Amino acid sequence: EVQLVESGGGLVQPGGSLRLSCAASGFTFSSYDMHWVRQATGKGLEWVSAIGTAGDTYYPGSVKGRFTISRENAKNSLYLQMNSLRAGDTAVYYCARTSRMITFGGVIVYYFDYWGQGTLVTVSS
């Protein structure tokens, strides 16, 4: 059974740092792209970062330069280092796995097939 378990959330002051972890089990972790997706209370989902199987990383503009995603395949673990935190970063942070398929037309389809239960990050003084 695929499991993703996040940890490391908590209360941090504006400008502070926090490191989130995600422990993966039930699948070959090194073979999958992994992501962090966040959700502020009462708001929608926002993709935060991605890391490919080769260690390539991707970020949206809202967090680029402040957040760093990394993985440690030997420990089946995903991380998110968050620096220069702002009130607007307050959210539940989910760890998620993407899988991909290729359609008959040759289009690659990506989808988030497993999610963790999330860890709450609160940025407040």
Place this chain on the structure above:
Amino acid sequence: SSELTQDPAVSVALGQTVRITCQGDSLRSYYASWYQQKPGQAPVLVIYGKNNRPSGIPDRFSGSSSGNTASLTITGAQAEDEADYYCNSRDSSGNHPWGVFGGGTKLTVL
């Protein structure tokens, strides 16, 4: 504002059919995936690709696409389908195939 636009709220009578839509330029070229999220829970994948359902998702859920609009249809909505639904697809930069979510649609089953 999101690059994928969804109606904030939709309602359906128990047992009837409802369509939830997602609009965006990227959908002209790329498929959307759809996620169901109930209060206090993590999102769950319900549809991906042209019209693929993960194991365990009831066949009353289906997906379709036309032009810049992707749709999630629930045929014979059940009380347990009441939830928020989000679409996801490639962002406008084209560099992130999973880069943008719609704002979400709150489905109420009457």
